[in-house]
Amino acid sequence: MSNRRIVSSVALLAALGGPQAAMAWEPTKSVEFIIPAGTGGGADQMARLIQGIVAKHNLMKESIVPINKSGGAGAEGFLDVKASKGDPHKIIITLSNLFTTPLATGVPFNYKDLTPVAMLALDNFVLWVPAETAYKSPKDYLEAVKKAGPNKFKMGGTGAKQEDQIITVAIEKAAGVKFTYVPFKGGGTVATQLVGKHVDSSVNNPIEAVAHWRGGTLRPLCVFDGSRMPYKDKVTDTMSWSDIPTCKEAGVPMEYTMLRGIFMPAGVKQDVVDFYVDLFKKVRETPEWKKFMQDGAFNQTFMAGKDYLNWVGKAEATHIELMKEAGFLAVKK
Numbered sequence: 001m002s003n004r005r006i007v008s009s010v011a012l013l014a015a016l017g018g019p020q021a022a023m024a025w026e027p028t029k030s031v032e033f034i035i036p037a038g039t040g041g042g043a044d045q046m047a048r049l050i051q052g053i054v055a056k057h058n059l060m061k062e063s064i065v066p067i068n069k070s071g072g073a074g075a076e077g078f079l080d081v082k083a084s085k086g087d088p089h090k091i092i093i094t095l096s097n098l099f100t101t102p103l104a105t106g107v108p109f110n111y112k113d114l115t116p117v118a119m120l121a122l123d124n125f126v127l128w129v130p131a132e133t134a135y136k137s138p139k140d141y142l143e144a145v146k147k148a149g150p151n152k153f154k155m156g157g158t159g160a161k162q163e164d165q166i167i168t169v170a171i172e173k174a175a176g177v178k179f180t181y182v183p184f185k186g187g188g189t190v191a192t193q194l195v196g197k198h199v200d201s202s203v204n205n206p207i208e209a210v211a212h213w214r215g216g217t218l219r220p221l222c223v224f225d226g227s228r229m230p231y232k233d234k235v236t237d238t239m240s241w242s243d244i245p246t247c248k249e250a251g252v253p254m255e256y257t258m259l260r261g262i263f264m265p266a267g268v269k270q271d272v273v274d275f276y277v278d279l280f281k282k283v284r285e286t287p288e289w290k291k292f293m294q295d296g297a298f299n300q301t302f303m304a305g306k307d308y309l310n311w312v313g314k315a316e317a318t319h320i321e322l323m324k325e326a327g328f329l330a331v332k333k
Contacts (some may be wrong), residue, residue: 020189025271027089036077036101038070040188042205042296046260047093049292069186073097073159075107077216082113086267087109091117091276096163096258098312104161106330111316114263116257116308117276120284122257122299125167125203125224128194129249131217138221138250139203142175147244150178156190156199161182161328163258164190165321167203167224169326170254171247194218194266199239205258207296210235222247224256229297241297257299259315261308277304 021172028268033051051064068079074097079093092114102109127138131300135141145153156172157164160183168181176181182199184190187208194202194209195217203224212218223229223244229239246255262280264273283289284302293300303311323329 006204011056011309025088025269025275027060027275029089030063030065031060031065032090034077034081034090035066035068035080036070036074036092036097036185037095037158038184038189040067040208041094041186041190042207043093043260044068044186044188045118045207045296046292049288050126050280051063053283053286053288054279055290057282057286059279070243072105073101073162075101075105075109078102078109078114079107081263081265082109084265087265088268088272089264091264093120094259094261094263095123096319097159098261098263099316100159100162100166100323100328103319103323104328104330108333111263111312113266113270115266116312116324117273117304119259119261119262119264119279119301119303119308119311120258120280121293122301123205123207123260124297125163125208125230125256125258126192126206126244127171127221127224128202128204128209128213128218129200129221130197131195131213131219133219135219135221137245138247138252139181141221142171142177145179146175147305148203151180153177153179153201154182154199156182156193156202158185158187158190161323161326163256164203164290166322166326166328167254167256170256170322171252174252174254205296206241207292210295210297220244222250222252223297224254226255226297231294231297233294259312260298283312293294295309 035044035046035047047066084090103325155168165181187204188203190210191204192201195212209218224247229241234240
């Protein structure tokens, strides 16, 4: 073959993406998207949004099928994925129960049993009360809780010994109060229970309560982040996310954000992971995702590879300390 023909052949392969691109892995059947939480909560909303974005923009040939497996504070979902070693057609969206569920229950599962794919965002927590109440600040509310006495006020949250209850215990220690903590299956249920005044407050994620805030039935008092949320567009007639003070400003020295990330079963090949990392990067560029991030006041940090793995390792260590302090660690037999 002449040099000219060799050059032409190389150019043609490059134009077509080369043999590696032609053989790049992609799903050959529907992908199960496991949600280790109930319907209506933040994880559920994010997973179903991703499903819709992928379908609308034709980001992959096969469909994504969300499946809620919330049993045992998400253990049902995690154990499903753990048992699916090597399955490239299964992904799971994680929240803090990636750490809290095995630590609190002793269920035989650890994040190291999975393959990390990508951090999609970090989620905030906000202290909410019904809008009809007189409480305008965390100080107003916590003074009322203290005056009423131990266990008179109810704090609603997702799960027991999970992130919502961890934050509740931190509030109790900082303010010298004691709530009756009422667990529910998902954040959507928590928000509706608060609207119905079946509980007195919650620490819902923004996306779980924003519709009720916009509708005038809930009021945010503070956000459990180190700084105010950056979103300045008005959510109600008078307030934006950035108008909500940090709880630290209000004298509650507690900071907490929650992982919204993707994992897969152990034993999948790197080209499978690469496919999903690339898929989620494309999802993040869509207008629907950007609107969701703003509407839900997310921290839009993205990580993959070693950076993500290192972050997860540090987050687990943080949760061990928080749960040890709250007395939530499972007793080892």
